[in-house]
Amino acid sequence: xxxLKLIGLSAAFALLIAVILRFDPxxxxxxxxxxxxxxxSAGLILVQVQIVLSALRWRFTAARLGQRLDVGKAIGDxxxxxLLNQLLPGGVAxxxxxxxxxxxxxxxxxxxxxxxxxxxxxxxxxxxFLIATFxxxxxxxxxxxxxxxxxxxxxxxxxxxxxxxxxxxxxxxxFPPRRIRPPLEKLKAALAQVFLQDRAWIVQSLFSLxxxxxxxxxxxxxxxxxxxxxxxxxxxxAIPLCLLMMLIPATIAGWGAREAAAAxxxxxFGYAASDGVAASILxxxxxxxxxxxxxxxxxxxxxxxxxx
Numbered sequence: 001x002x003x004l005k006l007i008g009l010s011a012a013f014a015l016l017i018a019v020i021l022r023f024d025p026x027x028x029x030x031x032x033x034x035x036x037x038x039x040x041s042a043g044l045i046l047v048q049v050q051i052v053l054s055a056l057r058w059r060f061t062a063a064r065l066g067q068r069l070d071v072g073k074a075i076g077d078x079x080x081x082x083l084l085n086q087l088l089p090g091g092v093a094x095x096x097x098x099x100x101x102x103x104x105x106x107x108x109x110x111x112x113x114x115x116x117x118x119x120x121x122x123x124x125x126x127x128x129f130l131i132a133t134f135x136x137x138x139x140x141x142x143x144x145x146x147x148x149x150x151x152x153x154x155x156x157x158x159x160x161x162x163x164x165x166x167x168x169x170x171x172x173x174x175f176p177p178r179r180i181r182p183p184l185e186k187l188k189a190a191l192a193q194v195f196l197q198d199r200a201w202i203v204q205s206l207f208s209l210x211x212x213x214x215x216x217x218x219x220x221x222x223x224x225x226x227x228x229x230x231x232x233x234x235x236x237x238a239i240p241l242c243l244l245m246m247l248i249p250a251t252i253a254g255w256g257a258r259e260a261a262a263a264x265x266x267x268x269f270g271y272a273a274s275d276g277v278a279a280s281i282l283x284x285x286x287x288x289x290x291x292x293x294x295x296x297x298x299x300x301x302x303x304x305x306x307x308x
Contacts, residue, residue, distance in 0.1 A: 012248075016256035023263050024274040031226040031278035039225035040286065046218045047290025050211055051078050057123065057207040058098070062116035064194045069102065076297045077101055083294030086253045086287060091246065095121060119194050125247065127208045128215075132240035133162045139237045215243055222286060223279035228271045238265040242280060255284055 020028060055078035059069045080101075081094030088094070099113040176184040195201050219239045223230050230238070242261045246254030259280040266276025 012251040012256040014256075016259055019256065019259045019263055019277055023277050024272070027272070027274045028278045028281070031228075031275065032282060034227070035225040035282055039221045040282075043218050043221045043225070043283075043286040044290050046214045046221070047287060050214045050218075051075070051082055051291065053207060053211050053214070054078055054082075054120070054124070057204070057211065058116060058120040060200075060203055060207070061120045061123070061194055062102075062112070064197075064200055065112045065116055065119075065190065067102070067104075067112045067116055073102075079291060079294040080297040081294075083288075083291040083298070086291050089252050090249045091251075091253060092249075115190055115194075119191070123195075123204050123208050124211055127212050128240055128244060129162055131212065131236055132244055135236040135240055139233075216240065218286060219243065219279070219283050222283040223266075223275070226275060226278040226282055228266065228269075228275035228279055230269055234269060238262075238268065241265065253284060253287065258284065 052075055055075040056071075058078060059071065059074040062069050062074075077098050081098045084094035084097055085091050086094075095117050099110070099117045102113045102116075103109045104112070173184070173188060193200075195204055216235050216239050219242065220230055220235060223234075242258050242265065243254075245251075245257035245261050248254060248257050251257055259277045262276030262280040263273040264276075266279070267273055
């Protein structure tokens with residue numbers, strides 16, 4: 001398994017290098033060097049908004065399951081988890097750390113913390129998939145006439161795959177096989193408790209909408225900073241597709257795959273592929289730099305362990 005992960009990571013880094021070398025590395029470097037500091041500052045502020053609101057969404061989700069999290073601890077752990085997700089393969093190591101750091105002692109101490117972390121992440125990623133799917137489906141109607149035929153087929157295939165998986169998931173929930181019915185009933189009860197009961201869906205939706213909007217706005221700012229301001233159409237089409245590349249497990253925070261997607265999509269808005277690569281690289285730098293306060297919590301955790 002470790003060997004396969006190593007191969008995946010090597011391929012991801014090779015893809016990043018290949019994309020940079022393929023699409024005018026000098027222009028990419030020049031775009032990054034001359035990036036507008038105002039947009040960069042705004043992007044860094046947005047990262048803080050994302051992390052704090054995500055921590056509050058996690059705290060709300062945990063409370064729905066009966067777990068109480070202190071506001072300061074939730075924010076601190078989320079900074080820590082976000083930084084680890086930016087630095088480690090797979091994008092889930094930080095989430096695992098959040099669950100471990102908030103587990104209860106005794107039997108069943110893992111269940112609620114793990115569920116809270118999984119449901120919190122699912123809330124945001126589910127909305128990403130929803131926006132990306134509808135954006136792809138509506139792109140031709142919203143002004144996507146210039147989409148190449150091969151890319152149009154690829155995007156249609158993506159929308160069809162997401163729709164099929166959604167239908168399959170809903171059918172499994174409604175008509176579960178007998179062997180998995182007991183645990184699935186418990187899962188359905190937990191999902192209802194977190195997202196449906198007492199109008200919790202309103203709070204969850206508001207949190208997720210603002211957080212997802214901040215991710216999209218941050219990519220828009222990164223592109224504007226390198227001299228390639230995108231139209232509003234990109235916010236519901238190209239950018240969600242690029243951000244979905246960050247969910248590929250065989251990468252570190254989507255590096256490589258995200259830049260490849262941007263190189264393919266930015267020309268559809270009249271920019272060079274190198275502009276998309278530069279915007280994506282700057283986005284990754286902003287995401288990493290914005291999560292840097294997580295270093296404080298890593299050092300605090302290491303110091304506390306050493307004292308014990």
